[in-house]
Amino acid sequence: MVYSYKRKTNRGSWSQADMAKALEAVRNNEMGWLKASQIYNVPTATLRRRGNNKNKIATNTKKHLGRFKPVLNDEVEAAVVKHILDLESRFFGLTTIDVRKLSYNIAEKMKIKHPFNKIRKMAGKGWMCNFRKRNPEISLRIPEATSLARAEAFNKPQVNKYFSRLEQVINENKIDKTMIFNMDESALTTVQVPPKVFAQKGKKQVGAITSAERGVHTTVIVCMSSGGTYVPPSIIFPRKRFNPLLYDDAPLGTLKLYNESGYMTGDLFLIWMNHFIDNVRPTPEKRALLILDGHSSHKSYEALKLAKKRSVVLFCLPAHCTHRLHPLDVAFFGPLHKYYNQGVTQWLKQNPGRTVTIYQVASLFNKAYEKTATLEIALSGFRTTGISPFNRDIFPEHMFLPSLTTDVTEDIPAAEEERLNDDLVDVQEPNEMQSVNNLLPTTFMQQVTSRPTVAEPQPSADIYATSTSNSKKHLVQSLLIELSPLPQSNVRKEVKRKTDGYQDLLTESPFLNSLREKESEKKQKEQRKSKRNVVKKKIVDDSSEEENIFRDSDEDDCACLYCNDLYSRSKSKEWWLQCQLCKKWAHSECAGLSKRSKTFICELCN
Known part of the structure; x- marks a missing residue:
């Protein structure tokens, strides 16, 4: 049943700010009760009760109307909200069903009288609707899918090591701030992602025209600098032979590449490296730093040898961290794909009955690239990743929470834990008018409440703040941890694999020597195989x-x-x-x- 209750009166429609102004005016002897209530549009009786501190139920808020009040009091709801945000920061957010079940279990454990569904063992949709209204700091969002490898790899020691190594490379090679470059590849397809459109409310399905069910993959290579300049892009078409018609209306100076798969390879990266050197023109006195990801095509021996010879320092980003540390991923490719999809949709409207093929990709990419390749986006990409200006503290602490593998809550001593369990068992069944407020002492309620009174404002504090009543604080906290524990990962067994490990500076001699040995071993193996x-x-x-x-x-x-x-x-x-x-x-x-x-x-x- 959908919650569809509508209020029949306007009781409680006054604002908390108007009530505070009215109380201040009365206390300063500027006006009386009646005049203050008329000027600030607040109830006279409520104003008198709050001014004389005679409210019995709604001492801190105005949400209690008569005998109706929330099942969980302010302090418990504040703890639930804090717990919801803690789980979301670790990428284990709760759904509406999870929150409704959690609230039912809390009411059962604390023996609070509630109208929740005892058959389904969860709170109702009406309670959920009011809970969200009472706590506007939380909202229902669609999360972005993040792999476990990314969540674990982006941790504080790894990021600190990356910034230390980057700073060392910049200082040792005396890299100018305008000579720091970042390159990356991205895929374009002939089938766009349709944007949001207006449709009739309640319609079951809304459609949008696309070129086909599956599109043709094309790779674009983009490179920008921390000074706001761009190297002419490159387009890799999935073709065996060169076709100049594919590159009609491409951006000026585009490097024309092609292979059978349409993806970047080591041979194509060597060609692109020559293209990069011709446009940047680095010298031994003014070297260029090129930041890229650790894709295998970027570790071609011939390309790395050319880069070292032509004064280009290749710096590799840590694995599974490009979503935070890659300037192009952070600032550029999002708007590029947005404008490209808009261009495909507009082209289909202007050419009804026709489909987008790879012959239109270069032209559509050119229009999107002109809108995206701006000075602001380039500077924003390097600034938000902490590269230029250099800032190793660019990422706040909450971004590292998904990488935690242990529970970070406070440890409770064994004696304290036994006493908490006794307190939990000894909680008596409240009568009809008893609230969960009686389960917690007044001092604790005043310290942890997030909704201070108007007459005597107090600083807000969350449920995990230090309190004089530690036993009652841990009572609610232990309940939440017991009913909805924070995620803990077991220690993984290390699997031995054939790998070179993370190599940040690709143009260093040890890494080049290892590649040279691999190339010679590969040739010898092929010769032996051909003889057999x-x-x-x-x-x-x-x-x-x-x-x-x-x-x-x-x-x-x-x-x-x-x-x-x-x-x-x-x-x-x-x-x-x-x-x-x-x-x-x-x-x-x-x-x-x-x-x-x-x-x-x-x-x-x-």
Whole structure:
């Protein structure tokens, strides 16, 4: 049942600020009760009670009307709100169902009389609606999906190590502030993400036209500096051959790249590195610092050797931290995709009946790039990531909470915990008029309340603040931890993998030497593999008739081991196999083997 209660009176419609002004005017003898109530539009009786401190129920707020009051008092609700925010900061936020179940369990544990559903064991939708109104500091949001690897990798020791190493590299190489660059790739597709549109309220489904169900992937490469300049972008199209029509209306100076997959590779990164050097023109006296992620295509040996030779320092970001530390990810690609999707939608409206293909991608990307590649976005990207101006304390403490693997709540001694359990068991059943306020002492209520009185304002404090009544404070806290514990991760077993670890400075000699050794080992392995493979010959006939054809070959004419038929007399599409020991030849049919056989040793050698 949907909560649809509507108020029938305007009682309690006055504001707390007007009540405070009226009380101040009366206490300063500026006017009487009646005149103050008329000028500030507040009830006279309520004003008198608050001025004389005679309120029995609503001492701190105006939300109690008659005998109706919330099931959980202000202090418990403040603790619940604090707990909700703590879980959300760790990326384990509670849903409306979770909060309703938690409130029911709190009322049951504290033996508070409540009208909640005892069959479903949760609070009602009406209570949830009023709870959100009473606590406007929380709102219902759609969370952004964040992988566990990102949540764990972005931790304070890792970030401090990154900033220390970055500062060291900048100082050692004497990098000018305008020569700090950041490059990254992003994907564009011919199928846009539709924006929000207006539709009839209550309609079950709202649609929007897209080019197709699945789009064609295209990669764009963007590079910007901390001084606000941009290197001309690059576009990688998924094509085997170059087609100049694909790059019509592309941004001026665009580097035209293509490969079969449409993704960045080591060979393409080498070409892009030459493009970067030609535009930036670094010198040994004025080196360039290029910050990028640790993708395998960025660790090509030839590209790193070229960068070191041409005074370019490549600095790699820590793994799974690019969503916070990558200037392009933080400030640039979000607006770029937004403008690109708007451009695709506008193109479909202007060309009804047609679909967006890769021939329109360059033009649409050009319009989005012109709107995004601004001085403000470049400066904002480097500023919000703490690179320029350099600021290692750019990230607040709450951003590191998801990486915590232990419970950070206060430890409760064993004797104190036993006493808390006794206090929890000894709570008596309240009568109909008794509130949960009676379960907590007055001093504790005055300290932890987040809603101070108008007559005597007091600073607000949360439920976890230091209190003179620690036992009652831990009573509510232990209840929340028991019913909805903060997430704790078990210690993971280290899995040994073949990896080089995190290498931040890619142009250093140790890393280049390791790449050189890997390249030589790879070539030797390929040579050994090619020697092990069986040498195969295939006779291909260009004519339709099956006749004996002799193909020019560097080798002497040889005969089959089994039938003694010469190689020069072979028929069309006959396969020959070479013995791996004696190096003699035989027909695959004579040897009784398939033409796809990888090993062949003749009977004489066997």
